[in-house]
Structure formats: structure tokens, C-alpha cells
Amino acid sequence: MKAAVLGTGAVGDSIGTKLVQLGHPTKMGSRTATNEKAAAWVKKNGESASQGTFADAAAFGEIVFLCTKGEGTLEAVRGAGAANLKGKVVVDITNPLDFSHGMPPSLLLCNTTSLGEELQKALPDALVVKTLNTVNCEVMVNPRKTGGDPTMFMCGNSAEAKAKVRALLQEFGWKDILDVGDIKSSRGLEMVLPLWVQTYMATGNGYFGFKVLMPPPARP
Amino acid sequence: MKAAVLGTGAVGDSIGTKLVQLGHPTKMGSRTATNEKAAAWVKKNGESASQGTFADAAAFGEIVFLCTKGEGTLEAVRGAGAANLKGKVVVDITNPLDFSHGMPPSLLLCNTTSLGEELQKALPDALVVKTLNTVNCEVMVNPRKTGGDPTMFMCGNSAEAKAKVRALLQEFGWKDILDVGDIKSSRGLEMVLPLWVQTYMATGNGYFGFKVLMPPPARP
Numbered sequence: 001m002k003a004a005v006l007g008t009g010a011v012g013d014s015i016g017t018k019l020v021q022l023g024h025p026t027k028m029g030s031r032t033a034t035n036e037k038a039a040a041w042v043k044k045n046g047e048s049a050s051q052g053t054f055a056d057a058a059a060f061g062e063i064v065f066l067c068t069k070g071e072g073t074l075e076a077v078r079g080a081g082a083a084n085l086k087g088k089v090v091v092d093i094t095n096p097l098d099f100s101h102g103m104p105p106s107l108l109l110c111n112t113t114s115l116g117e118e119l120q121k122a123l124p125d126a127l128v129v130k131t132l133n134t135v136n137c138e139v140m141v142n143p144r145k146t147g148g149d150p151t152m153f154m155c156g157n158s159a160e161a162k163a164k165v166r167a168l169l170q171e172f173g174w175k176d177i178l179d180v181g182d183i184k185s186s187r188g189l190e191m192v193l194p195l196w197v198q199t200y201m202a203t204g205n206g207y208f209g210f211k212v213l214m215p216p217p218a219r220p
Numbered sequence: 221m222k223a224a225v226l227g228t229g230a231v232g233d234s235i236g237t238k239l240v241q242l243g244h245p246t247k248m249g250s251r252t253a254t255n256e257k258a259a260a261w262v263k264k265n266g267e268s269a270s271q272g273t274f275a276d277a278a279a280f281g282e283i284v285f286l287c288t289k290g291e292g293t294l295e296a297v298r299g300a301g302a303a304n305l306k307g308k309v310v311v312d313i314t315n316p317l318d319f320s321h322g323m324p325p326s327l328l329l330c331n332t333t334s335l336g337e338e339l340q341k342a343l344p345d346a347l348v349v350k351t352l353n354t355v356n357c358e359v360m361v362n363p364r365k366t367g368g369d370p371t372m373f374m375c376g377n378s379a380e381a382k383a384k385v386r387a388l389l390q391e392f393g394w395k396d397i398l399d400v401g402d403i404k405s406s407r408g409l410e411m412v413l414p415l416w417v418q419t420y421m422a423t424g425n426g427y428f429g430f431k432v433l434m435p436p437p438a439r440p
Binding site for chain 1: 321331332365366368373399400412415416418421425428429430433434
């Protein structure tokens with residue numbers, strides 16, 4: 001399956017590299033078609049990897065991963081163009097973190113909305129699925145790095161889109177995937193970030209995941 | 221150790237009962253000295269259990285558990301009286317949940333403050349510790365009900381107070397207790413509630429806990 005990754009930071013690099021390793025031709029998008037970090041990523045990943053603008057990447061991918069900083073997600077999606085994302089699965093990995101007031105970060109929006117919901121509003125013809133935002137980028141593509149099988153939360157309005165994302169998450173190594181509902185549930189997925197940051201600050205270890213420990217009857 | 225429980229709902233009942241079972245004389249406080257639910261709790265728990273007003277309970281306890289609905293926590297604390305809480309460990313279990321706009325609930329305050337912080341501001345001479353708010357009341361006093369050993373998060377400004385609370389949590393059965401910093405970290409502990417509610421709604425099972433899965437080097 002052809003994939004797009006919007007964003008050239010550590011998350012885009014990690015997701016893009018894993019997609020190529022799994023055999024999915026992947027185009028990394030950025031503001032410009034000649035972004036240096038994207039070029040370095042292409043060079044590292046061989047002929048299944050390519051780069052372009054946000055619009056080039058969105059047009060290329062059958063599935064599109066949003067991997068920018070949260071403050072830039074909506075702008076990246078505008079650059080990609082709603083027409084290029086129409087009918088496609090858009091996987092939102094981003095977090096609306098605001099570090100401008102120091103640590104711990106606050107969220108740019110939360111509680112009565114979320115970045116996932118704002119994205120779905122901005123892209124009514126796309127199938128937005130929120131997931132992977134609750135772990136660091138190395139754990140995203142290697143959950144066993146936590147020493148176990150943490151829970152990956154996922155939400156979105158389209159059952160079909162979530163089934164596709166679930167299959168990809170399984171390719172990434174995730175065994176415990178929990179669908180927590182429609183895109184409104186992005187609130188919960190994003191609002192866990194302050195606890196993530198506090199856990200990281202308290203332990204100095206970012207390679208962790210949250211596991212839902214639950215007795216039988218097992219979750220559906 | 222003499223303990224107080226402010227609140228007569230399921231949380232107050234659960235915590236109060238466990239404290240009595242562990243041998244801690246416990247007074248349950250409410251708006252009135254003759255609350256019927258508190259009376260039923262006293263009757264059920266024998267001579268180590270007693271009831272009174274919020275102020276009676278706060279004066280009695282060497283450690284005070286806040287177990288009201290989040291919307292009533294600050295009022296309960298005003299009823300208890302700052303003088304009765306001076307120098308004492310105040311364990312805040314409450315969540316500022318707002319169900320007035322339907323499900324999932326939003327939070328009455330979050331992101332740039334938290335109920336834990338507001339309590340510490342209202343009680344500058346008390347030692348507020350936020351904990352236990354991330355699981356249901358049966359799991360609070362029996363973490364193995366989750367089928368494992370979930371992580372219990374804890375925060376507060378006083379290391380001495382947190383050591384006392386840690387010891388009590390261990391009496392409750394908690395083995396994996398993570399101190400995530402000062403009272404400002406209440407934000408993270410409270411902001412995880414939307415994900416808690418979504419997980420509950422998705423699975424129909426409330427007897428779960430979040431476990432931090434982390435590789436060595438182990439957390440400090």
C-alpha cells in the first residue's frame with residue numbers, strides 16, 4: 001500500500017522508515033519539495049522512499065500519516081489539500097503540545113475539543129483515525145521496546161478506516177489495540193499527554209507505554 | 221493512625237471501610253452530623269467507625285481523604301475548616317468531572333490548573349497529595365482486582381506526606397507506586413480521566429488500571 005508521511009521530524013522518520021521496511025512505498029512530505037531532512041531520509045531508505053511537498057505526498061499515499069508538531073498539523077493538512085485526502089485514511093499521530101509556558105507542557109486545545117476532531121472538521125471527506133500519539137516514536141514502531149505489550153488506543157468515525165489502521169498497527173508489532181470510539185475520543189488520547197510527560201520527567205525513561213490491565217471478561 | 225473520610229458516596233464508603241479493616245479508627249464526614257449514608261456505613265463497620273460533620277471528621281483525622289464529587293471538593297474542604305487540616309496530610313482522590321454536557325464528561329478545570337492545585341492553594345498549611353483518582357473505588361482498595369499490578373500515580377509538594385501516603389497505598393495492596401512530582405502534576409492525573417471513561421465505555425469493564433510498562437533501567 002502506498003503511504004504518505006507528512007512531517008520530517010523524528011516521528012516522520014520513524015514511521016516512514018518502518019513503512020518502507022514493511023514494503024510500503026512511502027513519500028515524505030514537507031513545506032518544500034527539497035527539504036534536507038526528507039532528502040536524508042530518502043537516501044537512507046532506498047528506492048521505495050521518496051519526497052515531495054505536503055500535496056505531493058498526500059496525492060501519492062493511499063494512507064496518510066500526520067507526523068508534524070501539533071501546532072503545525074492543520075497547516076500541513078491545508079498544504080496537503082483536502083482534495084488529495086478525500087476518501088483516504090488519515091492517521092493523526094500529532095499532539096497539540098504547548099511548551100511556551102515551560103514544563104510540563106499544556107495543550108493548545110483540549111477538554112471540549114481536540115486536534116483529532118478539528119482535523120476531521122477540516123477534512124470532512126477524509127477518514128481521520130487518531131492513534132500512536134501516546135508513545136514516543138521508537139515505541140510507535142517497536143512496542144516491545146517497553147519490555148511488554150502496552151495498549152495502543154485508537155479512535156475515529158469510520159470502522160473501515162480503523163480496521164485498516166489496526167492491521168497496520170499489527171504490522172508495527174502492536175498486539176493490544178483498543179478502539180475507544182469515534183473521533184471525539186481524541187480528547188482522551190491527547191489529554192493523557194501531560195501524564196506521559198510527567199512519567200517521563202519522573203523516571204528519565206521515555207520508552208514506556210500505558211497498558212490497560214483488566215480482568216476477565218476480556219475487552220471486546 | 222486516626223483517619224477521616226470526607227464524602228459518603230461509593231468512594232468514601234470503600235476507602236473508609238478499608239481503613240477500618242486495616243485497624244485505623246475512621247470518622248466519615250458530611251454536611252450534617254447525622255447523614256444517613258454515613259450512619260449506615262458506621263453501623264456496618266463497628267466501633268472503629270464514626271461519623272460527624274466535615275469539621276468533626278477533619279479535626280479527628282491525622283490523615284484526611286477527600287472522597288466527594290469533584291464539584292463539591294472545595295466546599296467540603298471549606299466546611300472542614302483550614303484550621304482542622306493544618307499540617308495534616310490531605311489525600312485528594314476527587315476528579316473535577318462535568319457530566320452536564322453528556323458523555324464523555326469534560327473537566328471543570330484542567331490544562332492550566334487542576335483541582336489538586338486549587339486545593340493546595342485553598343489549604344496552604346495542609347500537605348495535599350493527589351492519588352487514587354485514576355481507578356474505580358473497588359480497585360482503589362484492591363488493585364489485584366484488575367488481574368495484575370497497575371501503576372498508582374501520586375503527586376504532591378511534601379516528600380514526607382508522599383512517604384506516608386505511599387505506606388498507606390502499600391497497605392491497600394499497591395505494589396507499583398509512581399511519584400510524578402509536585403502538586404502541579406495533578407493536571408496529568410486528572411486529565412487522564414477522559415481516557416478512563418472512554419476505556420470503560422468501550423469495554424464495559426470498570427475494574428481496570430493503567431500500568432506503566434517500562435524497560436530497564438527501572439524507574440527510580
